[in-house]
Amino acid sequence: MGTTQLESVPEPKYWHLKTVLNDALDSEFEVGEILPNERDLAARFGVARATLRQALEQLELEGRLQRRRGVGTTVAPPRMGVSVGPSANTWPGAGIDAWETVGCVEAAAPAAIAALLGTAPDQAVHTIRRVRVMRGQPVAAELLYVPPASVPGLPGDLTPATHAPAVLRELHTLELEGEDRSVELGSARADDAKQLDRLPGAPVLVVTARYYAAGRVAAASVSTYRADTCRLTFGDAGAFEVTHHQQDTRQAS
Amino acid sequence: MGTTQLESVPEPKYWHLKTVLNDALDSEFEVGEILPNERDLAARFGVARATLRQALEQLELEGRLQRRRGVGTTVAPPRMGVSVGPSANTWPGAGIDAWETVGCVEAAAPAAIAALLGTAPDQAVHTIRRVRVMRGQPVAAELLYVPPASVPGLPGDLTPATHAPAVLRELHTLELEGEDRSVELGSARADDAKQLDRLPGAPVLVVTARYYAAGRVAAASVSTYRADTCRLTFGDAGAFEVTHHQQDTRQAS
DNA sequence: AAGTGGTCTAGACCACTCA
DNA sequence: GAGTGGTCTAGACCACTTT
Known part of the structure; x- marks a missing residue:
């Protein structure tokens, strides 16, 4: 062990508390306990509840804890590796x-989405809401936006049950x-938040994707992943299977 | 800014406050103001300071605000698009x-890094600390780990000034x-946090990368990006140039 | 020295889950 | 109804930057 700086700077209580709890x-605890x-x-730690909560909040942010109102605080399992392509x-x-x-x-796209798609601000687009489930848990909620120009062959007799499949089927006829x-x-x-079984304001990783066909943006999606339970994986070599927590990677500079 | 009311649904105060401020x-405000x-x-809003701070915290998390102790709270510019390959x-x-x-x-790798590299837990590895700067601001701090086995031709006469360049030069002779x-x-x-000009505990996006050569993991890196100022971009079509804020993408389901 | 955001306290009540 | 986490208050003091 190197010489760590002592006494010169007072560490915040919640920060020290976080280290101790971690x-x-x-x-002393098992996953799920x-x-x-x-x-x-x-x-027990001799601090105000708000101070303790500040430490718990950070540990939840780092995926170490899971807190549920009316239930309690449990030890979270390691984050799931979720592939977000392009595989x-x-x-x-x-x-x-x-x-x-x-x-x-089918509704007018928000301004930010219209900018993504390159369509007019008041242009109606097909909006498909999807949910991604892993190991029985919802991990992401998505809105997929498809301008009518990308699916010209769409039939006219659409019901709520056939709308999404028909749009996707037409989209797949294009060359990506x-x-x-x-x-x-x-x-x-x-x-x-409701789809993800979390409270509004929970931290999420927002993945914005654009899909190109015929030289234009043919579709766009905004996917909202639970930041507490997910580690997003990219690249050719497949998902990590390492049990990896960031706080263990400390190293001198 | 007048006072709004109509509290039929008990929406949390800080949540409503966040919307109003946003x-x-x-x-009413310019970037940098x-x-x-x-x-x-x-x-002004008739709430306790802690409640206001809860709203400001979320807005800072979303990249809308920047707060600096001793200075004040300023309106943040849109997040920078930062490419994190694989270009x-x-x-x-x-x-x-x-x-x-x-x-x-050159020091023993933390357990989590040894697992990433597939080396023994007490194996010494070359550890290069790097910083990424964009538009004059530090956006990421990185630790790059290179096992000695990946750089067998490393000369013996290393000084602090020549160590990192020599390791990188040797690494580049391998085929990725x-x-x-x-x-x-x-x-x-x-x-x-110190490298990123932030307080400890600030939210960051941690990018963990593994580099393969000769069928093994030849190097690994852990890059810590400022979550408030960065949007990480992937993929073939280059970085987005859209001014995009997530809160504007609301849409019915 | 003055002004800012950051930390901390000791309470209170609310929304939710579950036995 | 008991117990949990979530929200909120009205203070206090501290660390930091600027003047």
């Missing part, structure tokens, strides 16, 4: 892709030329 | 890749066969 989780409640924990250039909804359609409407993606941090909107 | 940022201080804002299969440190080396040591990456949410460790 170590305790490794050594329920922790003492917040009032007891705060008393192969395939259209969304093609083949086996672990998504389940839960709704479909490319795709790009971006990932950023966000907080769950109320509707997404 | 709209105000769009209509400084907001009134927290005590004044709280008084082409190239080794880290090769060609022009916007990273600057700030240190290099593939790479994979994962992205997850984390909070900045003290050392990374």
Whole structure:
């Protein structure tokens, strides 16, 4: 062990508390085990409940804990590795892709989506809502936007039950030329939070994708992944299977 | 800004506050403009300072605000699109890749890194610390791990100034066969936070990469990106240039 | 020295789950 | 109805930056 700096800078209580709890989780608790409640924990460590909660919040952010109102705080399993392509250039909804359609409407796209698609701000687009489930848990909620120009052969007799399949089927007749993606941090909107079984405002990883065909953006999607339970994987070599927690990667500079 | 009311549904105050502030940022403030201080804002909205701070915290998480202790709260510019490959299969440190080396040591890898590399837990590895700067701002701090077995031709007369370049040069003589990456949410460790000009615990996007050569993992890196200022881009079609904020993508289901 | 955001306290009540 | 986490208050002091 190198010489760690002592006394010169007071570490915040919640930060120290987080370290102590993190170590305790490794050594004294099993995955799924329920922790003492917040009032007891705060008393045990001699801090106010708000201070304890600040530590718990960070541990939940890092995927170490799961808190559920009315139930308690449990030790979270390691994050799931979730592949978000591009494993192969395939259209969304093609083949086996672990998504389940839960709704479909044709409505004017929000301004940000119109900019993504390159359509007029008031242009109506097909909007398919899908949910991705892994190991019995919802991990992502998605809105997939398809401009009518991308699916010219769409039949006219659409019911709520046939709308989404028909749009996807038409989309798949195009040749996919490319795709790009971006990932950023966000907080769950109320509707997404409900699908993800979380409270509104929960931290999420927002994956924005654009699909190109015939030199244009043929479709776009905004996928909202639970940041607490998911590790997004990219690239050719497949998903990691390492049990990996960031806080163990400390190293001198 | 008048007071709005109509509280038939018990939406949390901080959530409503966040919406109001978000709209105000769009209509009444310019990027870089400084907001009134927290005590004044709280008084203006008739809430406790802690409640106001809860709203500000979320807006900062979403990249709308930037808060600096001793200075104030300012309106953040849109997030930067930061490419994190794989644009082409190239080794880290090769060609022009916007990273600057700030240190290099040879030391035992943490357990999680040893697992990534497939080396023994006490195996010493070359550890290169790098920083990525965009538009004059640090956006990422990285630790790049290279096992000695990957750089057998390394000369023996290494000084702190020549260590990192020599390791990278040797690494580049291997043929890169593939790479994979994962992205997850984390909070900045003290050392990374310092490089990123943030407080410890700040939300970050942790990109873990593995580089393959000769059928083995030849190197691995853990890159810590500022979640407030960065949008990570992947894929073939290049970085987005869209001004995109997630909260504007609301749509019925 | 003044002003800012960051931390912390000791309470209170609410929304939710479950026996 | 008991117990849990979620929200909220009205203070206090601290660390930091700027003047």
